[in-house]
Amino acid sequence: MKLQVALDLLTIEDALELAGKVAEHVDIIELGTPLIKAEGLSAVTAIKEAHPTKIVFADMKTMDAGELEADIAFKAGADLVSVLGTADDSTIAGAVKAAQSHNKGIVVDLIGVADKVSRAKEARALDAKFIEFHAGLDEQAQPGYDLRGLLNAGEEARVPFSVAGGVNASTIGAVQLAGADVAVAGSAIYSAADPELAAKELKAAIQ
């Protein structure tokens, strides 16, 4: 299982600093949606230039104009681009078309999707590289939130998948046991007192 760090920060400077500390322990570096909105796609370019051997994930969360939005993210240096599972099939198909022309991949993010298992299968049939079983920051803040629901859905869907939604040192083992291909960790790394150590420990927990 790969480890993906989500750089949910607001400046390229902070993103480069955090990536510099954790890159050696992670496989995929994600530029968070707020970072891309604050700084634009130059954030993607800066991280790819600083870490050319890492897989760079632009968390665009595209909802429309799939081919266009994916194309500009790939041109900026992304290897993976996210499209929302709530988008129309044609949006996902357009993004996949752009990915194929760049020899890159689309990740379909199931944030806000009620029937995640069915939508995951549909997205995979549209040639998404993998499907992100995701509970966003607002959903995580609801009382009673439990990552287990995502893991059960991921297991049931039988598609290549990642899990995001408060993955941390105490849950990453269960993410791996559920058969995920990628564990995504944002706050467990960027909010840690020692982000490098946090990333190192997450990586060690899955090897």
Ligand SMILES: O=C(CO)[C@H](O)[C@H](O)COP(=O)(O)O
């Ligand atoms: O895409 C996101 C929010 O929409 C986050 O990057 C993702 O949820 C991972 O962060 P965390 O581990 O803090 O949940």
